[in-house]
Amino acid sequence: MFGTSGIRGVFGKDVTPELALGVGLAFGGNGKALFIGRDTRPSGIVLENALAAGALSVGADVVRVGVAPTPTVAYASRSSLGAMITASHNPPEYNGIKLFEKGEEISREGEALVEKKAREKNWKLGEPGRERRITTAIHEHSDLVLGSVNVSLIAKRKPKVLIDAGNGAGSVITPYILREAGCNVVALNCEPSGFFARGLEPSIQNLEGTSRIARSLGADLTIAHDGDADRAIILDEKGEMLGLDAQLALMCGEMLSEKKGTVVTTVEASLAIREAIENHGGKTEITSVGSLHVAQLLKKRGGIFGGEPCGEYIFPSTHLVPDGIMAGLKFVELFCANGSLREAAAKVKTYPMKRAKYPCKDRKKSMEKILGKAKALGGKQNRGDGVRADFDDSWVLIRASGTEPIIRITCEHKDKKGLEALFSKAEKLVLESIG
Numbered sequence: 403m404f405g406t407s408g409i410r411g412v413f414g415k416d417v418t419p420e421l422a423l424g425v426g427l428a429f430g431g432n433g434k435a436l437f438i439g440r441d442t443r444p445s446g447i448v449l450e451n452a453l454a455a456g457a458l459s460v461g462a463d464v465v466r467v468g469v470a471p472t473p474t475v476a477y478a479s480r481s482s483l484g485a486m487i488t489a490s491h492n493p494p495e496y497n498g499i500k501l502f503e504k505g506e507e508i509s510r511e512g513e514a515l516v517e518k519k520a521r522e523k524n525w526k527l528g529e530p531g532r533e534r535r536i537t538t539a540i541h542e543h544s545d546l547v548l549g550s551v552n553v554s555l556i557a558k559r560k561p562k563v564l565i566d567a568g569n570g571a572g573s574v575i576t577p578y579i580l581r582e583a584g585c586n587v588v589a590l591n592c593e594p595s596g597f598f599a600r601g602l603e604p605s606i607q608n609l610e611g612t613s614r615i616a617r618s619l620g621a622d623l624t625i626a627h628d629g630d631a632d633r634a635i636i637l638d639e640k641g642e643m644l645g646l647d648a649q650l651a652l653m654c655g656e657m658l659s660e661k662k663g664t665v666v667t668t669v670e671a672s673l674a675i676r677e678a679i680e681n682h683g684g685k686t687e688i689t690s691v692g693s694l695h696v697a698q699l700l701k702k703r704g705g706i707f708g709g710e711p712c713g714e715y716i717f718p719s720t721h722l723v724p725d726g727i728m729a730g731l732k733f734v735e736l737f738c739a740n741g742s743l744r745e746a747a748a749k750v751k752t753y754p755m756k757r758a759k760y761p762c763k764d765r766k767k768s769m770e771k772i773l774g775k776a777k778a779l780g781g782k783q784n785r786g787d788g789v790r791a792d793f794d795d796s797w798v799l800i801r802a803s804g805t806e807p808i809i810r811i812t813c814e815h816k817d818k819k820g821l822e823a824l825f826s827k828a829e830k831l832v833l834e835s836i837g
């Protein structure tokens with residue numbers, strides 16, 4: 403049932419009302435209220451009703467949050483249980499379910515337990531729980547975010563901000579919170595109608611129209627969300643998307659200038675991220691790809707910020723889930739403090755990189771062989787997800803694809819010659835192991 407980001411698939415085929423009912427029955431039965439929210443996909447209301455029916459049947463109280471971003475629903479469930487019905491950046495025909503406990507995404511073990519209970523179907527039906535609807539979740543989340551950014555700085559500068567929520571869940575919060583912070587706001591694709599004017603992934607291709615509008619408006623910056631607004635992607639004052647690494651590097655610098663500490667990122671983080679963290683006096687910790695892993699390591703290390711180069715940022719001083727609304731407001735603050743984001747991003751250095759993929763018969767077996775010999779790569783090694791070896795001026799990652807029979811190498815080095823040498827070393831290891 404559960405993949406790398408909760409339950410996800412095509413509605414009616416992989417993700418059905420029966421499945422949502424089973425999740426409600428399995429997750430609802432422990433006496434705590436369940437907060438349920440959804441993004442703007444038309445199938446969301448069907449899954450919400452099925453999930454609610456399941457939870458109510460086993461006596462859980464259900465609190466309906468309605469259409470709201472994933473971080474909003476997570477925050478609403480901070481002293482209880484939560485379920486978010488969303489397929490994030492996937493196309494409209496997809497949907498899915500993410501589960502929360504005490505405001506944090508449940509662990510892999512927690513997911514396995516829900517799945518086991520849902521399969522066993524050993525329900526104890528009794529007196530149904532109570533249901534209520536709330537409209538306060540968005541206000542509470544807004545207060546959380548506004549309490550964590552420098553509103554007087556923003557209100558003084560009054561930046562012109564274009565917000566493109568992709569007709570997703572961010573439509574119901576981000577334009578309003580920007581206005582409340584004192585921005586001059588232009589809202590694009592902020593009708594939560596169930597019709598989508600652009601692809602839900604905030605990619606360069608999907609934001610072409612947004613970029614044109616940003617230029618013609620002369621927007622100081624543009625914020626674009628994915629379908630559930632746990633991600634924020636930023637376009638600069640020329641309407642061009644900031645590089646994903648540059649965005650993350652800028653935010654690492656910003657957060658460390660507020661408070662020194664540990665920053666968590668993933669095995670895919672480039673040298674620019676490591677440099678931004680070290681130049682600002684922070685410590686880099688690396689974990690497997692995925693916001694659940696970033697959140698777990700942040701909690702363990704008491705880190706001050708966590709981020710992945712896809713626009714998913716976690717601000718632990720607020721809560722331990724990626725928050726695209728908070729990220730958007732932080733970039734507005736960054737703009738107001740520094741002026742041009744374009745110039746700031748241009749200062750983030752990029753280095754030569756090389757990527758390759760190698761088809762193999764059995765990616766698990768091949769990866770085991772690679773790990774058996776990976777000591778030869780040298781460097782400081784992390785084996786949370788494949789093997790990543792870090793050196794002063796470079797790093798290399800060998801990792802099996804999550805979905806295809808492929809082993810991938812990613813390598814970055816400050817100079818081209820060094821890049822070739824390190825890459826060859828890794829390639830040799832892979833070729834020896836995939837036979």
Ligand code: MG
Nearest residue numbers: 490628630632
């Ligand atoms: Mg998302």
